Amino acid sequence: MDIKAVDQLNNELLFSSFPKRIISLVPSISELIAHYEPHIELIGVTKFCEHPQNLRTSKNIIGGTKDPNLEKIIALKPDLIIANKEENRKEDIDFLKQSIPVWVSDVANLADASQMIERLEKLLQIPSINQVSQIVQKHIKKSPGTIKGTVAYVIWKNPIMIAGNDTFISSWLNHIGLKNITDTTRYPEVTVEWLSDHRPDYIFLSSEPYPFKEKNQLEIQSICKDSKVILVDGRIFSWYGRAIIDAQPYLSKLISTLTA
Secondary structure (H helix, E strand, O other), X not given: OOEEEXXXXXXXXXXXXXXXXXXXXXXXXXXXXXXXOOOOEEEEEOOOOOOOOOHHHHOEEOEOOOOEOHHHHHHOOOOEEEEEOOOOOHHHHHHHHOOOOEEEEOOOOHHHHXXXXXXXXXXXXXXXXXXXXXXHHHHXXXXXXXXXXXXXXXXXXXXXXXXXXXXXXXXXXXXOOEEEOOOOOOOOEEOHHHHHHHOOOEEEEEOOOOOOOHHHHHHHHHHOOOOEEEEEOHHHHHOOOOHHHHHHHHHHHHHHHHHO
């Protein structure tokens, strides 16, 4: 009997047996899947899959999220490839689907992240003792504290790009009580003058994908004098897998710092 699974785009996948050999094209999901070993085998990851530590030195590297080595992926003969609607290219996903099942995630908020983890654990037949879905749900329901105000979450430097109001990042901002300064979707480009004119209470400079440093913080703070410019951990705000568990203590500390 075929095993059926539905991804987050409502595509139905069929398997003759539960998948064990996995390739992940998504850094945050690679971290999650690595947690499930040895119940499954993570045989390939991208060059951006930095967590857990030493993951890239112990797995096959199959290129980047936007430029995967398709031939290498097929040659590894995985049972399943896990991709993401936003982080991976549709043409790559469509090509791989011709020979290998591809489970596509679509995560725009914390509820989506919880659903993704729960569905993958079911598909991969992860034993209850190794599951993280219930732990993640508890962390999402439990508030790390709240802070009021408006915020611009900056992900890129040249040009300056900020997280829009329909992103997973914005979902975290709302969760701790902050209001995204922009009503625009996805990742709009703005200028430092725009940030100064809109005067958000906080400007968060993410550690990824652009690695903002203290010199960037000082530079933007010198122009945006009415805002408090803060360096924040991009993994906490944008990785929608096991990183959610680490978010609770980090956000509690961040809120305490900002309200001190």
